[in-house]
Amino acid sequence: ALGAGLGILMLRRVRSLTTPLLLATERVQAGDLNVRVPVTGQDELSVIARHFNDMTASLQRTVQEQRALQRTLEARVDSLVEASTTELQVLSQLGLFMQACETQGEAAEVIARVAPALFPLGGSVSLLAESRNMLERFAAWGDAPGGGTWLPEECWASRLGTDHAAGPGLNAPRCRHDRSGLGTLCLTLNAQGETLGVVTLHFPDGPAAEQAQALARRFTDRLALSLANLRLKETLRHQSVRDPLTGLYNRRYFEETGGRELARAHRQGWPLSLLMLDVDHFKQFNDVHGHAVGDMVLRRLGHVLGRQFREEDVVCRYGGEEFMVMLPNCSPQAALERAEALRTATEALVLAAPDSSGLTVTVSVGVTTTTGDRSDLGVLVRQADQALYRAKAQGRNRVAAYRAE
Template sequence: MSTHFEQMTSAGIVLLLAMAAFLVVIILSYLFIRRDFRQRERTEADLAEKTAYLNALIENAPMAFVVLDSERRVRLCNPAFVNLFQFHAAEVTGAPIDALIKSSEIAGETDDISERITSGETLQLIRRLRRKDGTEIDVEIHAVSLRIAGKVVGTLGICQDITERKRNQVELLDTNERLALLLSETERRAHEAAQLSELGELLLSCQTAEEAYDIVAKVMMRLFPGQSGALCVINSSRNLVEAVAVWGSTLTTDRAFTPEDCWALRRGRVHVMGDNSTSPRCAHMQSAVSSFTVCIPMVAQGETVGVLHLEDESVLPGQERSAKGPPLADHVRLATTIAEQVSLSLANLRLREALRNQSIRDPLTGLFNRRFLDDSLQRELRRASRKNRPLSILMLDIDHFKRFNDTFGHEAGDILLRHLGSFLQSYIRADDLAFRYGGEEFVIILPEASLDSARQRAEQLVKDFKRLDVQYRGTTLGPLTVSVGLAAFPDHGTTGENILRAADQALYRAKEAGRDRVVI
């Protein structure tokens, strides 16, 4: 009995132990399950918080976000995207992006863009896109592929309106261009002012009109590169306009023409040809006007002295000047300023030459006077000595001049002297110099003429003078003869005084020997 009780007790203990173990397992499982549940709650809470942050970020981001699937349909977008393109949210979700947003700038390149994004390339584009209301905006687009498990499932696009920024950039570029043009214009005008100043100084320093002509041509080539032109001056008879300086290779104006052939001279104002069909062509143009051409009258002290003519092959009729050169209005303005400077300079040179001629020329015969003889002889003697070349002097006198005065009067004597002056001017060479020495005596300087050569020329002069026909009140004055005394450097002296004395003595001997001859 006791043994049976012991067996029952042992079984009960085992059962209790098993039940206790099972209870422990249940408790432990509950504890583990509860811990996992709490961890999951915390994870879900963290995930919900992060999702809320992400949604808040997307919803409140100033830049537009859009997610496209592999078919380029809108899966997700934020309010900034909707507002940017002026859609309602219901219109956007699920719609093809190409149907929502149009642009001629990306027509035909969407497939290429999608392929590049699919390949994993990150793109940055600036395109002009059209919104729902038809207005266009400049948009900067950043696009990147979305991958899940290594597979591209869509595209994330971030868009930003840069219309204002681009407009500011354009305005800045325009401002910079205007400043660059202004700087270029300032530099060009400064260069022109410097050239004009230099031109004025050079013209003031000119001694002859020929020097001024050469300077004008050189300055015009610098101020108007690649253009052709001519400086034309009216002659003393005022019946002919002659080109005294030309420049360029395509000049189409005549080198000589009458004042009536030029509209600028006829009207007394600037005449532009080639800018429109209504401008008449000047008759001095050799052909139809095929380029921008301008004639500018040169007037100084109330007198028209000539015309400045310019031709610009770079400008065709009816066209404006290229950006590389000054506008046509400035082109004409500059040329007009130059014409004013040149005309005043030429007028001053003419006045200076007239005053100089009055001081060095004999008013009756037009030959140089005795005052100028002294300076000229010293200069020519220095040149002959420096070059080791001969120089000869002829001193001549009209035979029986006092008899002409006594018989016909001083008026006839003046006419005879005037004819002799004209005769000597036609007789001498370009380098020779003829002077009225005093009364009826004249001197001729023959540079680089030997004694023998000068004798031959003097004998020819004596012979030709006899054929001179001088009329006074219907009466022929004659017979006319001259006597000539000849002296040479260095044969008869090395100073002007000695050579003139030797020529005077030779003239005296010619008179003593019977006149109408040459004596050395």
């Protein structure tokens, strides 16, 4: 009976400790880590209960740390996504505005206004000059100096043909053109198989982060393509309005501009004069000395015309050996004086030809002026042509004014 009583007591004791442990285990399995088993003594079952409590507390801390880390990672991902979206928007905006630019001056202004959103500490864009031996500062923002020129060999990126980072914490030489003292990244501008220049970007301390370098390369690639397209656009526009032999405007530009100048003269009430000139005996230059000499005569005459007139005057090669000069706000007397000065300057030209010791060039000039009334450009050209015919009929190498019949 005593043995049976002791067995019953021991069974009750075991059950009082194992039943809460079993229930706690089930709750942990269900995901509740806040459960704890009561510890009532120092026996082996109490030790097991104490270890169980320590284990659940450790699991709870681990889960809390993992959740905190997950929240941090999610916030970081959201921040990166937001930053990436902003960068893409800025790059898209840069490409959009660069595509709409008509001149390089407009493009430089767009770069200086948009780039600080990506690289706030400053930077600059330098382009190779036509001689290919000098880099000219094209655009700058932030603390970067504007203007100035420097040699390609002063930049390690230009020498190596690849990106070059320098600054605190880097065992790399600093480019001689960079005097900022900050972390600097130089990247070459390459487009359509041609090097256009160098982009220099500044960063806070030491080298730029990998993400910033990737952004810098995307920025540089977008910029290089836009500048190459702008240069091609300017070349095509120049070819469409310029005469390739003399560098003067062509007939198409004269006809497009003439209407606007006539309308402006009518609106302002000022005179508009037109000079039409022709090289005397030009056919002889081609027949006797060859077309190369004839082309040289036209080039030299184009150079004289470019020096003789104001910036606002429109000087064009009208066709063949004929040239037109449109003089806004120029009276009839002033136009005659300008024409005579041109005739004298041309007469002073002495050209060397392979089969001659020296060739003299003369021109005949016809002058007409509208008094501010709404005249037709074709009428004005016919009047100048009639005046030119009179100058030739009077012996060439002279100036004649238009006279109404």
